[in-house]
Amino acid sequence: MIEIRILNEIIGSDQGMLRSMGDGWKNVLRVACPGIIQSFNSDEQTVTVQLALRELISKEDLNQEWVNIPILLDVPIVMPRAGNYCMTFPIKQGDECLVIFADMCIDAWFSYGGIQNQLERRRHDLSDGFAILGVWSQPNKIKNYSTNSCQLRTIDGKSFIELKPGEININASNVRVNGKDVLTHEV
Numbered sequence: 001m002i003e004i005r006i007l008n009e010i011i012g013s014d015q016g017m018l019r020s021m022g023d024g025w026k027n028v029l030r031v032a033c034p035g036i037i038q039s040f041n042s043d044e045q046t047v048t049v050q051l052a053l054r055e056l057i058s059k060e061d062l063n064q065e066w067v068n069i070p071i072l073l074d075v076p077i078v079m080p081r082a083g084n085y086c087m088t089f090p091i092k093q094g095d096e097c098l099v100i101f102a103d104m105c106i107d108a109w110f111s112y113g114g115i116q117n118q119l120e121r122r123r124h125d126l127s128d129g130f131a132i133l134g135v136w137s138q139p140n141k142i143k144n145y146s147t148n149s150c151q152l153r154t155i156d157g158k159s160f161i162e163l164k165p166g167e168i169n170i171n172a173s174n175v176r177v178n179g180k181d182v183l184t185h186e187v
């Protein structure tokens with residue numbers, strides 16, 4: 001007679017079995033990863049991204065090797081946008097980002113908007129990423145970061161619009177105001 005043993009008996013405990021199952025599952029799950037922009041399509045508002053961390057893979061001969069994850073194509077960008085207002089930034093090659101991976105296939109939603117059925121059944125796939133711009137590594141940190149105001153500024157800090165309580169400062173070599181009526185009002 002053949003003895004049938006369940007996995008937790010072989011491993012030795014329920015915890016060991018669950019840990020083993022979890023280790024296998026988490027090795028294929030995609031959640032978020034820093035990336036580097038390779039190109040920007042301003043018409044489609046998508047980027048191509050090289051993930052900034054390599055993955056250690058085990059080859060058939062059991063040797064391990066660090067490999068670049070393939071470049072992600074047509075990744076939608078995330079920028080501040082709501083209530084008929086938005087901010088745009090001149091995205092360029094070399095900008096850093098954080099790519100998050102959707103729970104489900106985003107293809108139909110991205111193409112048509114609204115509520116859609118998934119075109120494919122997949123979870124946390126490399127092809128379902130969103131690039132959140134505005135994250136950076138220490139070599140790219142902002143110099144002279146303002147700790148007492150809100151600023152919209154160039155990285156070098158030479159041009160900015162600054163908001164403080166009861167005060168707005170504009171600093172630039174040229175300031176252009178366009179409008180049919182330019183109104184000023186003393187406070």
